[in-house]
Structures are given as C-alpha cells and as structure tokens.
Amino acid sequence: VQRRSGGLCEADTPACLSGPHAGVLAHHKRLRSQTAGHDPDLMLWVCREAHDFIHSRPMQAHALGLIIRAGDP
Numbered sequence: 731v732q733r734r735s736g737g738l739c740e741a742d743t744p745a746c747l748s749g750p751h752a753g754v755l756a757h758h759k760r761l762r763s764q765t766a767g768h769d770p771d772l773m774l775w776v777c778r779e780a781h782d783f784i785h786s787r788p789m790q791a792h793a794l795g796l797i798i799r800a801g802d803p
Contacts, residue, residue: 741780751777
C-alpha cells in the first residue's frame with residue numbers, strides 16, 4: 731500500500747487542503763472485523779490528519795469512498 735502511494739497520502743479529505751502530505755499509516759477502508767485480511771485494494775496509505783478526519787467524520791468519509799460499510803458494493 732505504501733509503495734503504491736509513493737509514500738504520499740492517498741486520501742483526498744478537507745484535512746489535506748494544504749497539498750500532498752506524507753502518508754504515515756495504512757487505513758482499512760472496510761473495518762478489519764468485516765474482512766478476512768489486509769487486501770491492498772481495500773486499504774489506503776494516509777497521513778495522520780486524513781486518518782483523524784476519516785474516523786471523526788465517518789459519514790463524510792463514507793461519501794468520499796474512504797470507508798466501505800457492510801453491504802456496500
């Protein structure tokens with residue numbers, strides 16, 4: 731996931747308005763409790779600000795495709 735991102739945050743959130751940030755951690759778009767592993771297609775390399783945004787504003791994050799809920803295609 732980190733290699734795919736080139737080390738930059740892959741999330742496009744309002745928290746990242748100042749431009750590309752260095753990613754610091756892997757974010758599971760689908761909750762780990764809802765999936766069997768660490769599928770890179772279901773993960774993003776994100777900066778701390780984006781990760782905080784995703785978890786503090788789950789409805790907005792879902793609308794942006796940063797969270798996948800059970801039942802989503």
